[in-house]
Amino acid sequence: MSAQLPLPFELRDEFTLETFVAGPNGAVVDALQTLAGGVFVWLAAPSGRGKSHLLQALCGASKRRLVYVPASAVPAASAAASLDGLSAFDAVLIDDVDRWHGTPAAEAALIGLYQSLRAGDTPLVCSAVAPAAGAVTATADWGSRVRGAQALTLSELSEDDRVHVLRQRAARLGLDLGEEVVAYLLRRLGRGLPELLAVLARLDRAALAEQRRLTVPFVRKALRL
16 A cells, blocks of 8 residues: 555545546556656646546555645645655655645745655656646746646547446446447537536436436436436
């Protein structure tokens, strides 16, 4: 087991490398699995592309002492406290770090961590919505470090890959997701993965409440489509 920060940042059990559908992002996964030296990596991806899944999966799978810090769960005013002592780990992975951007004290804490990790030849990975070149920061020092990071981007999954993710989630929920239902959902709801997964969660609750299996008529009724 990898060592974890003694704060309530638990890794989700379902976020593993086995359940992460890489699709066109195989090279990104390989790069993150082979972090070495004091590299600083900036992982960019819009919401819903799986960056949180991937970072947590890396922590759970590694034999090294990796630590995962979700900036979205920590107020910017508390950033310094949450980063204190992390240089003792073998790598630090900060998710949604752009949630702290715009707060000079939080960015100063990030600079301090960056310098400490560089001195110890320890990798730092930060994820954000925007690419490094488009990051908006309050301090020039942190902005320059972000722009100098190794840039990785999670590409959008193909339709086949999104269907794979949908079926995988359905299987974990105990749902039988037939071809007709999948085709109906894609046709009526579009192909955005976050929306499809949210709808699947609604269908799971409806199917459980009514003790029904997923059919197109039931889905239509449950979602009022």
